[in-house]
Amino acid sequence: MSLLKVTDLTKKFGKFTALDRINLEVDKGEIVGFIGPNGAGKSTAIRILLGILKATDGDVKIFDKDAWRDAVAIHKSIAYVPGDVNLWPNLTGGEVIDLFVKLNGTVNNAKREELIKKFDLDPSKKCRTYSKGNRQKVALVAAFSSEADLYILDEPTSGLDPLMEKVFQECVMELKSQGKSVLLSSHILSEVEKLCDRVSIIRQGKIIESGSLSELRHLTRTQMLVDTKQPITGLNELEGMHEIEEGEHGVSFQVETAQIDPVIKHISQFGIIKIESAPPTLEDLFMRHYEGKETEGGEVH
Known part of the structure; x- marks a missing residue:
């Protein structure tokens, strides 16, 4: 059963086409990697999924509801982690986590404490004192403490050290074991390779390849x-x-x-x-697509 289904999604900013008829699907209990370099359109697509941007054309359904019209209802059952987390400078990390979790409507203090310990976060510090990595930890603890059905993670390990990346991966696999679904947007291919059941590769606003890792490895x-x-x-x-x-x-x-x-x-x-x-790794597949072919005008396309 598809929790998230994107059909022919197009987004234009004036004459510029940021997303060109992309298709994307996440089923129940599945981790799907959404990969591409910075500027490929990943974050634009995610903002549309979250109801922050309105699609120019196409259909975006989450839990069978329209991502733009039913955004409020959808947000009750999703957790989101951006790649660059901005927090209220005068609140402590713990206060921000509590706020996010309450907005989601679920409070599991034992889970919260366990995650704070796992991510080695000091929740008593004011957010203005946090490094990028610690701001990221606050968002991850808040998301993983929430009882959501779909987790949308946009470059979630940005700023984390390798030890914390491993903790993150363990948390994602735990979600999968509970039958939760994850859309993981990333340009870190090793992360995607370890976690994802399927991947969709986006380049210059177009999905250029989709499938399970075993299917895509035939191309490498x-x-x-x-x-x-x-x-x-x-x-x-x-x-x-x-x-x-x-x-x-x-x-x-x-x-x-x-x-x-x-x-x-x-x-x-x-x-x-x-x-x-x-x-063969996803890196090989990725690089083969991104090497591109030169046109007569010298442009890579």
Whole structure:
């Protein structure tokens, strides 16, 4: 069942098209990654989901309600964390957390205390004294303390150190185990790869790729390093081979996933001494899309 369904969403600012007919879906109990570089349109899309901006065209439904007309009703069941958190400077972190949680209509003090401890946050300090990372922690503690059905997280680990990123990831997986849904907007690919069931890649306002990680990995290449007893010949004639380089430790190359089997069969006849392979990552997929192709005018598109 779709908790969030975006159909042909378009947003224009004057003549500029920020979002061009994008489609996005989040089902119950699912974590969906919404990835792209800064300026790709992620935050604009999220503002429309939250009812802050009105779509120029298209349909945006959350819990089967219209994101713009029914924003107040929708907000009772969602939790949101922005990438750059602004807080009231004269309130303490604890007071802000309490305010956010009460607005959501649920108070779970035990959960709140547990999260404050996990995120190593001092809730007695005034918000004006907080670093960016600590402001982010306040928003995360407030969101994870809330009883929501859908969590919309827009670059949520911005400013957090690696230890706190790990805590964040544990909290997201706990939500999933409870059957909650998460839309995670990020440009940190390792984070998305660890957490998400599906990803949608946005570039210049368009969704250019969507699917599960296993589906998208078909589009990527595996990096291999092979050392053999006899010099390998004929690699250039094999299908799906890229960036073949000979070095002192053997031959390195990239191979398209579908072609791994015939390539291994070919190199095995030269007497394999050592073989190393690195699985394809979202980074590979991402970079292949963002390398772009140059037009005659020299523009990348």
